[in-house]
Amino acid sequence: MPDVTALLSGRGIARSFGRHAALEPTDLDVRGGEVLGLVGPNGAGKSTLVSILAGALSPDSGTVVHADPAPRVGWVPQRPAQYGRLTPRENLELFARLEGVSEPEAVAGRLVELVELPDDGRLTAELSLGNQQRLNLAVALLADPDVLLLDEPTSSLDPRQRRRFWELARAVRERGGAVVFVTQNLEELERFADRVVVLLDGRLVFDGSAEEYARSPEADVFA
């Protein structure tokens, strides 16, 4: 049964690439007001699960159910997804228009300031990886999302940028939204996650609170 408080639910979602089953049939509810940490070794199916929840990848089977009214979903893929030959501001304006955001120029300008992006006419491809990752986050924030799906979002950020990033993520949770983040960073997991989901070889092997996770054998395996 779907959780009625869930903003986003995956029901039996599975995906294979060729003969390799990246994600076995999996159920997952993403509830408002929580930060969900998604952990597991490389190739466990974390990015596949997040991409399917984001709608960027179609599942081979199963469905993704949205609450009513449908939440706005922001997605930060592991590798920055933006146009290298446009400036950060142009990228934001383009995606804002595609999202149907009203006043795209104003919103883009606000986000450039919010995530402290360079606005000197340099093309995105000329920016550091950290700045590209911040633009990646800014694009996800364009539609003022209720659910933020983050795939290893802080891997290229310096400590100050990480702090800034988590401030933004917490703001989503504080206004009743949900944050799902994939991480390999245990410190971030312990510090920010309310709930932890562990994937292993494409299967969900643990789903519980951060405290439960800390006491579970899966925590040892992952550690």
Next chain:
Amino acid sequence: MTAVRLLLAKDLRVLRRSPALLAALVLYPLLVALLVGLVVRFASDQPRVALVDLDGLPQALTIAGERFDVENVIEQVNDKAELVPMSEEEAERQLETGEVTAAIVIPRGFAAKLRGMVESPELVLRLGRGGLASRFELQTEALVFRLNRLLQEAYIAANLEYVTLLVEGGEADFLGEEFDVVGLDEAGRLLDELRDRTDDPEALDQIDELDNFVGEARLALEQTDETLRATANPIQLRTDREAGRTWLLGAQLQAIALALTLSFVCVLLTAGAIAAERDENVVGRLVRGLVGLRELVTAKVLLGAVIALALGLVLALVFGVATEVGGVDGGQPWSRLPLLALGLLLAGAAFGAFGVLLGVLARESRAAVLVAFLVTLPLVLIGVIPSASVPVAGWISAVFPFAHAVDFFESALFALDPWREVGIATLWLLGLTVAFATAARMGVRRFLA
């Protein structure tokens, strides 16, 4: 359509930021078009041809009193081919190995038969299997035609000398025998003398009869000159060399240059553009309800059409200015530009759809551009081969937009009544666009894997 328009605007903005790439994409195919034009124009101009002289022709031949300089005749051929004297065996070998395109064999007794004026001597032309052989056959036929004309003139002049001899009388020789001919003029005078010397009515009647015959014969023979020339050349060809269009500004070359440039630019650009969407990792972001895969493909197809329209009109303008400045006959058909613009859009869309399909198959932008180049080059070259000569080339060209684009441009710009050709080319281009775009739409899902 908003998403398509936004993506199209993004691509054009990105393109504007790469002027060097754009210039290379435009100049390279133009250079190729020029080279293709040069090859088509001059490649078959001077095939290597063996000359086998079994008769040992002298430097000069006198036929019917006319002197023919053999070297001069060979020089005339050398304008069209490189004549290489060699033995019969060597010519046979080189013909087999393709070192010569053809061999002209002058058989033994050729000169004697020519001089004798009784039997036509044969000139033997042996052709290889190369593509230039048939062209050289035409050139040789033209040469033999010209030689026959010269000989004909000599023969007619010789025949007319005999006619003049019959009319005026005198000494003559035929096949080595000398003899006196009285001639019709002298015959008439002799008949007048006979008439004065006799009163015999029967003899006078016979003299009158002979005199009438002489008069009629003279009248008839006086017409021989024109009649002989007319029967020898029932149809005469008069060649007027006008200023005309140079081959560089000719209709076909303009159409080929346009189509060739657009095929390279549009196929390479759209192949690179669709693959770049995957390289930039944005396809996943776009398909999250922002842009459908169909819209993504449509945007790239339209990119091809827009680039083709802009670039094609600029090229047409350049051709037009060159035509006007050069004072070329006929000028540039400016009134046909709207029809050309339609063709540019259709061709650009078809090339664009083909490029998108290649980009989808190649997946990565550098590979896509390389694949697009490797596929486009042979396809446009095949498109230049006349399908009447090589039917397979026609079949291959039919499923690629290049040949249809050439047909459209040529008809749109220069045909007196272009509508039928334009209609057929339009249907082909639309059909190919839909086919390639549909295949690309099916393949672009691979980007999400």
